[in-house]
Amino acid sequence: MACKFCGPKLSLCGLVLSVWGIIQLTLMGVFYYIRAVALLEDIPLGEKHGSIDEFVAEVEHGYNQNALNCWIAALLYVITLVISGHQFWMNNRSSVSM
């Protein structure tokens, strides 16, 4: 398996970033899922709302959507973690064998 395409620095950067991303995005997903008020400003909402029920429904949908989006991003970071972890391992191994 000689598919080494990023250097030691880049792979380390990817590793750190993806660990951070996984932790934060998963937690943010959870917070969206439990409808954290602090994140109310961070959900996509339209300008006009006909009635309060409509507004609540839209907010609910926004929370769910964002929770899922966060988890999707977290999943992408899991993939990044795997790739950069592999690269990191490759780099380490090649430097040892040298």
Next chain:
Amino acid sequence: MGSLFRSEEMTLCQLFLQSEAAYACVSELGELGLVQFRDLNPDVNAFQRKFVNEVRRCDEMERKLRYLEKEIRRDGIPMLEIPGEVPEAPQPREMIDLEATFEKLENELREVNQNAEALKRNYLELTELKHILRKTQVFFDEMADPSREEEQVTLLGEEGLMAGGQALKLGACTVTLIRESTGHHSGKHWRQPHEGGANTTESMTRALISDDPNRHMGQVQLGFRDKQESLEFLPCFVAGVILRERIPAFERMLWRACRGNVFLRQAEIDTPLEDPSSSDQVYKSVFIIFFQGDQLKTRVKKICEGFRATLYPCPEAPADRREMAMGVMTRIEDLNTVLGQTQDHRHRVLVAAAKNIKNWFVKVRKIKAIYHTLNLFNLDVTQKCLIAECWVPALDMETIQLALRRGTERSGSSVPPILNRMDTTEPPPTYNRTNKFTSAFQHLIYAYGVATYREVNPAPYTIITFPFLFAVMFGDLGHGALMAAFGFWMCYKEKPLQAKRIDSEIWTIFFGGRYIILLMGLFSMYTGIIYNDIFSKSLNIFGSSWRNNYNESTLLTNKDLQLNPDSDDYVQIPYPFGIDPVWQLAEANKIIFMNAYKMKISIIIGVFHMLFGVCLSLWNHLYFKRRISVYVEFIPQILFLTLLFFYMVLLMFIKWTSYGPTPGHFGDETYVKTSGFCAPSILITFINMMLFKTDENTRPQCDDTMYAGQIGLQKLFVILALMCVPVMLFGKPYFIRKEQKLRAAQGHQSIEASAENGTAGGAPVPSHDHGDEDITEVFIHQAIHTIEYVLGSVSHTASYLRLWALSLAHAQLAEVAWNMLLRKGLMSPSYEGGIFLYIVFAGWAAISVSILVLMEGLSAFLHTLRLHWVEFQSKFYAGEGYLFMPFSFEIILDSAGQAEE
């Protein structure tokens, strides 16, 4: 008392060492690293000292080692280094062995290198010759080829005519020459076409050398005017090799100098050749010059010399050439094997040296350091013993004695060394014992100034206050966690990272301050929870204490609504820890609320910090037995600070405790006086206090003061504080004057001279006479000191507001980063948002780390440093000492190793 609070007690000692034992003893002391030797012959220059010779020999050995190391590096052989295993300083007699070893190695290596160079030069010459033979063969063959010749004639005959007079003339000059030489060499091949009449006289002129100097491979155009005529000329040519870039100039020069009477052909050597002296790869070209006559020959040779071209003999006959080429090839092959063996030998020598080189370096450096130290010693009259003076930590006398005894035993000497305490008036060096945790903080203090001997050391307090003040400015749980993680990683991987010896300067700074970074991160996490800030968002862990009691229609029709703490909107039980998360949503007045809180907190912290600093000055006064300073400096100082600024802090607490909501009685006349409505501004109150002014409260329902008798008490405080100023100003000069008079009356009996000059308890009083000290100087000094303190108290208190300012800036910047970046990733209404978020998150993370953690962290760090150096330490810290620099192998080797890299 632990040495972290004050510097170690030091004693000046005299050390008598027997000449034979001196070396071993100093070596032991060097391993110990607890003794600072003083130079006893400061007026003797370096060349007149006793052990110059040895030092010089060590220098020589070091030079040889450096040469070896350079060679080892050039060959890319790894140098073995066993961490933690450092050889002891060798015996002096071992030095000769070492010298011999290095001498042998160096000579061997030099010889090998010389041989290798000679061989390489030889090799180069042979390769060049090989190329010459090969290329010239081509030239000759080219000319010999009849069909080609004809073709050229037909092709170029016209061209030559077209080129006009110059070309024709040119051809005429050179043609004979060329034909002559070529005709001679390959006469038999030539006969045929000539006789065949292919070359008639009319086609005799062809341009030989093109006018264009860029056309290196100028076509050879030959022409024959008359066959018979040509035989009369003697053929002449030289062949050689020249650097490719010199060719154009060379060609032009030849042309000009010989007036076009030479013919040059050249061909590029495709493979680069190695220059043996510089071992660079150079490109060269083979050339061959045909000419006629001796005069031209010398000229051509001169030119070749001038262009550093190497000429090689080239036989004319093809058979000879072939034979020569064969000979050259075999010789090259032989040379190759010899070269390979030389390289192998060199490699073996270097590999053997690489195993030991680090050890040798350590040994030589140790010997050198020992002799260097011995040079500082005084020679006894009898020449039998060396006398040294050294500063020694009083607590370590035992260990030093032990080390000396070990040294004597090792040297086999019978006379034990004598360590003798001396009395001195000189200020001893400052020595604070540190470990890996405290040393970073101690360095922060030293960066400002080394503490005066036995002065209170601010480092242990800094360990807590530094990360805390930093965290007040950097309060964010998320950023703090990042910083703490980085610090923790460095502390956790301490040993391997240390062994790695990364050479980047920035890394060294970070790694040196790893414990500071860890603590700063942890404290920032704490203040982050207090501010309830994590990447500018709030955590609602315990449940907010605020409720919404508005009905639906109110909510629908109003943009901004207030929650009144004096009603059921607030449950009257504060959020258990930190700021209530509801404030994050209060867009209208979050900053106003946070500012009021953070400003007050900053001032409270600042005043306590300064008060603590002033209290530490009491410790100094007591320790140095400056009784007068306690009365006329410490007491007025602390009174001044307490009466004015600590009182302001008290007012803040009074305001916090005595004004607040009383639910159920909102708007009630009796309760309004203690409600938030009547809470006064602390700043206005304080300014009024200083100006002896009483403002009528603009709100008629409220009281003018916060408590009964406030105005009177404040006036008293201000007057008392102002009265402290003259005490600070005149107190000390007055007492000094009085004392001088008293002493004069008693007739020069020195009484309590230590009262002012601040010598340590144990040390003898310097003979420095206070009677001579000019009283005006004391007065001026005191005036400066007082003005600095009084004005400083005001400006320093204000200076602590930077805690608030930076904290606000950090919070706002974090919010901007979130709103401008991460929110963009969260605003898409469908599933692509996940992928978009993935990208945006990376950008947001990069901004967070680079700007919010690194840059803001640096700025907060610098402000914290300033608060410690200026606001805190100015209250008690003189910082006029000098550092204890013990003679220690460890330090010497470290610095030598760094200088080398």
